[in-house]
Amino acid sequence: MDIYLLYKNLKKKYGKPKGQWALWCKRPKTKEEIEQVIIESVLTQRANWKNVCYAVSNLKNNGLLSLEKIVSIKEDELKELIRPSGFYKVKAKRLKELCNFVVNECGGVESAKKISLEIIRKNLLSLNGIGEETADDILLYAFEKPVFVIDEYTRRLVKRYNLTDKLSYKHLQEFFEKSLGKKDYALYQDFHALIVIDGKEENR
DNA sequence: CACCAGGCCCTAT
DNA sequence: ATAGGGCATGGT
Numbered sequence: 001m002d003i004y005l006l007y008k009n010l011k012k013k014y015g016k017p018k019g020q021w022a023l024w025c026k027r028p029k030t031k032e033e034i035e036q037v038i039i040e041s042v043l044t045q046r047a048n049w050k051n052v053c054y055a056v057s058n059l060k061n062n063g064l065l066s067l068e069k070i071v072s073i074k075e076d077e078l079k080e081l082i083r084p085s086g087f088y089k090v091k092a093k094r095l096k097e098l099c100n101f102v103v104n105e106c107g108g109v110e111s112a113k114k115i116s117l118e119i120i121r122k123n124l125l126s127l128n129g130i131g132e133e134t135a136d137d138i139l140l141y142a143f144e145k146p147v148f149v150i151d152e153y154t155r156r157l158v159k160r161y162n163l164t165d166k167l168s169y170k171h172l173q174e175f176f177e178k179s180l181g182k183k184d185y186a187l188y189q190d191f192h193a194l195i196v197i198d199g200k201e202e203n204r
Numbered sequence: 205c206a207c208c209a210g211g212c213c214c215t216a217t
Numbered sequence: 218a219t220a221g222g223g224c225a226t227g228g229t
Binding site for chain 2: 130199
């Protein structure tokens with residue numbers, strides 16, 4: 001099975017990624033858009049996307065959809081705003097830690113983009129509540145690093161087509177990156193989005 | 205009413 | 218190393 005052909009077929013079937021994916025796959029993104037993607041990467045953990053939208057709207061309506069603002073507001077205020085996204089207590093804590101890291105340790109999103117992949121990935125993973133998938137979401141969709149994101153839908157796809165037997169995150173990530181041959185962040189962004197879009201479609 | 209959603213951490217084997 | 222429980226909301 002040619003993985004790139006799989007991508008072409010999904011692309012043919014769905015075209016440009018829609019909905020949330022339109023923003024996540026937008027190239028290039030403004031600073032505000034990058035920050036929104038980072039915030040959404042935490043809010044979307046094990047959450048229905050509609051619920052994420054409610055939380056994002058709350059932040060936006062209060063002028064707080066920004067990393068600096070999230071660093072400065074009270075955690076209790078943040079909790080109430082992001083409540084619809086579920087697991088709101090832990091997510092408020094995680095968000096504040098993540099935003100603080102990007103703003104104060106990295107010097108903001110533009111400087112963060114310039115940090116080497118290995119270093120920034122390791123640092124993101126050291127934060128509480130940022131696992132491999134969330135870290136790679138941020139690296140790929142916010143910082144435009146060529147890392148292939150593995151999630152539940154990707155695993156289902158691998159199983160459905162029997163692409164490979166080992167299902168660990170690291171193995172699957174290497175499998176996709178090697179199979180696609182080139183480290184192309186734009187391709188990785190669209191492909192992962194299409195895998196999720198297609199996975200949801202299969203589910204109905 | 206029951207079950208689910210793009211995760212992650214902690215604890216116990 | 219790996220399985221299972223907890224975290225919580227709104228949709229279907």
